[in-house]
Amino acid sequence: MRAEFPDFRLGKVLATSFTGTLSERHGDAVERIPTPQRLVDWLVVNGLAVGSCTAAQLDLARELRESIHAVATAAAIQDALPASAVQVINDCSARGRAAAVLTPEGQRRWRLSSASRVEDALGVIAADAISIVAGERDGKLALCASPTCQAAFFDTSQSRTRKWCDMNTCGNRQKKARFNANQRKNLRAVD
Numbered sequence: 199m200r201a202e203f204p205d206f207r208l209g210k211v212l213a214t215s216f217t218g219t220l221s222e223r224h225g226d227a228v229e230r231i232p233t234p235q236r237l238v239d240w241l242v243v244n245g246l247a248v249g250s251c252t253a254a255q256l257d258l259a260r261e262l263r264e265s266i267h268a269v270a271t272a273a274a275i276q277d278a279l280p281a282s283a284v285q286v287i288n289d290c291s292a293r294g295r296a297a298a299v300l301t302p303e304g305q306r307r308w309r310l311s312s313a314s315r316v317e318d319a320l321g322v323i324a325a326d327a328i329s330i331v332a333g334e335r336d337g338k339l340a341l342c343a344s345p346t347c348q349a350a351f352f353d354t355s356q357s358r359t360r361k362w363c364d365m366n367t368c369g370n371r372q373k374k375a376r377f378n379a380n381q382r383k384n385l386r387a388v389d
């Protein structure tokens with residue numbers, strides 16, 4: 199029987215979807231890529247299908263993930279970018295050998311080289327993070343308002359006032375907490 203793993207939280211932005219594979223960093227952390235196979239699964243869902251993944255490649259992926267998280271967090275609060283994390287992102291970007299290819303339908307796909315394919319996929323993710331932090335894309339880095347989450351996410355809303363990394367999880371939880379607090383207040387008012 200296959201073990202049950204936490205679901206992926208899929209966003210529209212590759213780099214921050216990737217950092218979202220670890221959630222609740224300031225609470226009970228949820229690791230969504232606990233095994234090399236789960237990283238393979240995540241990459242497939244995100245258009246970066248790889249043949250296999252080793253434990254060392256998973257470690258590298260997690261190192262990249264936490265580096266993107268650190269850099270994106272610093273960028274969101276306009277702090278200096280942590281040098282070692284920048285180095286990890288740059289190394290991953292330089293090591294990747296993926297090529298962007300255009301399909302006959304006019305869509306971009308990533309073609310990974312046959313060797314060291316996880317590294318190619320990580321290179322694509324690292325380059326995506328670079329383009330966001332460098333302000334090349336339409337949107338703004340922000341931190342999730344949930345105190346147990348504080349994930350860096352890329353706000354592409356028109357007003358740039360998105361508060362949560364994910365409406366279905368953090369947003370909902372916050373709404374429920376507010377609702378419960380109001381209920382308690384109302385009950386007290388009755389007393």
Ligand SMILES: [Zn+2]
Nearest residue numbers: 342347363368
């Ligand atoms: Zn969140």
